[in-house]
Amino acid sequence: MTTSTTREFNLLNLLRNGSGGWISGAELSRQLGISRAAVWKQIEQLRQEGFRIEAQKSKGYRLLAMPEELTEAALTMGQVLPIVGRRVITLGKTDSTNLQAATLGAEGEAEGTVVFADSQSAGKGRRGRTWCSPPGTNLYLSLLLRPAIAPWDAPQLTFLSAVAAARALRNVSRLPITVKWPNDLLVNGRKVAGMLNEMQAESEQVGWVVLGIGINVNMRREQFPEDLRYPATSLALEVGEDVSRLAIARELLAELDRAYAVYLRDGFAPIRSAWLELFPFVDRLVEISGAGETVSGRVTGVDGDGALLLVDDRGKELRILSGDVRPL
Amino acid sequence: MDIKELRGLIKLVTDTDITEFELENADEKIVIKRGTQPEIVHVQAPAAAVVAAAPAAPAIPAAAPAAAPASADAPAPIVGETINSPIVGTFYRKPSPEAEFFVKEGDVVEAGQTVCLVEAMKMFNEIEAEFKCKIVEILKDDTAPVEFGDPLFRVEKI
Numbered sequence: 152m153t154t155s156t157t158r159e160f161n162l163l164n165l166l167r168n169g170s171g172g173w174i175s176g177a178e179l180s181r182q183l184g185i186s187r188a189a190v191w192k193q194i195e196q197l198r199q200e201g202f203r204i205e206a207q208k209s210k211g212y213r214l215l216a217m218p219e220e221l222t223e224a225a226l227t228m229g230q231v232l233p234i235v236g237r238r239v240i241t242l243g244k245t246d247s248t249n250l251q252a253a254t255l256g257a258e259g260e261a262e263g264t265v266v267f268a269d270s271q272s273a274g275k276g277r278r279g280r281t282w283c284s285p286p287g288t289n290l291y292l293s294l295l296l297r298p299a300i301a302p303w304d305a306p307q308l309t310f311l312s313a314v315a316a317a318r319a320l321r322n323v324s325r326l327p328i329t330v331k332w333p334n335d336l337l338v339n340g341r342k343v344a345g346m347l348n349e350m351q352a353e354s355e356q357v358g359w360v361v362l363g364i365g366i367n368v369n370m371r372r373e374q375f376p377e378d379l380r381y382p383a384t385s386l387a388l389e390v391g392e393d394v395s396r397l398a399i400a401r402e403l404l405a406e407l408d409r410a411y412a413v414y415l416r417d418g419f420a421p422i423r424s425a426w427l428e429l430f431p432f433v434d435r436l437v438e439i440s441g442a443g444e445t446v447s448g449r450v451t452g453v454d455g456d457g458a459l460l461l462v463d464d465r466g467k468e469l470r471i472l473s474g475d476v477r478p479l
Numbered sequence: 480m481d482i483k484e485l486r487g488l489i490k491l492v493t494d495t496d497i498t499e500f501e502l503e504n505a506d507e508k509i510v511i512k513r514g515t516q517p518e519i520v521h522v523q524a525p526a527a528a529v530v531a532a533a534p535a536a537p538a539i540p541a542a543a544p545a546a547a548p549a550s551a552d553a554p555a556p557i558v559g560e561t562i563n564s565p566i567v568g569t570f571y572r573k574p575s576p577e578a579e580f581f582v583k584e585g586d587v588v589e590a591g592q593t594v595c596l597v598e599a600m601k602m603f604n605e606i607e608a609e610f611k612c613k614i615v616e617i618l619k620d621d622t623a624p625v626e627f628g629d630p631l632f633r634v635e636k637i
Contacts, residue, residue, distance in 0.1 A: 277601065278571075278575050279574050279575020279576070279577070279578060280575070302565040302566050302604065303566045303567060303627055305602050305604075306566070306568075306599040306600035306601075306602040308602065309600045309602050310600070333600040333601050334600075334601055346601065347601060347603070348601055348602045348603065349602070349603045349604075349605070350602055350603070350604050351604075351605070352565050352566075352604060360602075442569045442598070442622055443569065443622035443623065443624070456599075456600075457600050458599075458600070472567060472568050472598075472599045472600065472624065473568060473569040473598045473599060473600065473601070474569075
């Protein structure tokens with residue numbers, strides 16, 4: 152244990168022993184033998200790790216909640232999960248859950264394995280962007296699947312994880328969740344979850360697919376990066392209080408498993424219609440960027456493959472396969 | 480079926496109101512689809528069946544079945560071995576817009592080395608070389624839309 156974490160540990164013990172919950176900054180400073188500025192810095196560090204600590208000028212500091220531990224037992228106990236979540240791996244800090252799941256895929260891991268991480272140092276976004284992944288506060292996971300489908304059908308799974316995640320978030324938070332094509336989840340027009348998928352395929356058969364999901368659960372306003380490309384939020388910011396990561400994660404495993412069973416049995420059609428019910432952009436003007444030239448038009452729908460259909464201002468029909476959608 | 484017969488078949492289909500046409504026999508499978516998109520023809524055939532004018536076309540390597548696209552106006556066939564797109568999507572020559580290209584013309588790549596990405600609907604497919612080869616020609620521009628089976632690279636097996 153390094154000196155700084157020993158100090159944090161001592162600070163935590165003092166916070167837990169504080170009478171009535173509150174302990175003043177001066178008292179902490181005296182007992183730890185460090186400056187009040189150093190106390191404040193350590194409090195901030197603990198908050199980054201998922202500890203909920205309240206601060207008030209007149210009273211000092213108070214510990215409200217410990218970070219919620221994501222363990223395999225806590226995630227799967229009492230759940231019936233025939234495929235998704237058959238094996239759950241929980242990591243502390245990792246590079247990227249997608250990378251970890253892809254490595255497992257390449258090594259022959261069976262389908263259904265889900266890799267969770269408390270934080271990611273290189274969380275993957277579209278086109279080399281990073282997904283902001285601080286510890287103790289959000290959910291980052293990747294699901295490994297091996298459906299017996301052709302590579303050209305694999306993009307359908309993008310819609311599958313979007314539908315399952317939207318349902319899980321709605322079931323637990325009761326918030327109205329919508330989708331932005333193809334798979335960002337929005338609450339009140341702000342992005343609350345993002346997904347990135349990767350596949351490996353032989354000529355006519357998918358080898359493995361990794362469905363990566365990042366959900367902003369309890370992220371606070373000041374934790375969001377300043378250079379966000381799209382307005383973002385967290386479930387806690389929208390609900391007004393902390394939301395259980397564990398409850399969301401458990402619900403998500405159940406919904407992913409359910410949606411995958413439907414997909415294997417009935418194909419893409421039911422997934423597509425469930426997705427369309429969450430999609431409020433039909434008839435709206437949007438701009439697509441980030442995959443070749445930027446185009447804009449009015450959304451007319453989504454075709455049988457999941458491609459976004461637009462009509463531009465000259466009445467020309469456009470079929471969009473990739474890019475970032477922004478409402479105009 | 481040679482290119483002439485294929486042309487005739489396309490004309491036959493496009494002269495009618497048929498939107499989708501499929502023909503399959505022991506040797507080959509031909510699918511013609513039309514709609515508001517430019518007409519796309521997918522041809523799947525065992526490697527031995529010549530789909531373009533290339534004499535005794537070698538097995539087309541990499542992550543695609545032995546397939547070659549042909550549009551109604553039949554572009555010049557690509558001779559030699561190619562790495563083809565296994566899905567419809569957007570072709571990326573770099574992992575991110577600021578990054579270096581995965582490969583350049585003249586590069587020698589090892590089997591299993593990533594040569595490009597093809598994305599459709601946030602599903603990213605890393606295309607790998609199936610064998611050690613030299614990248615002779617890059618046939619699509621970065622961020623260009625590609626169809627299923629489109630040749631992306633002309634390569635020379637080493």
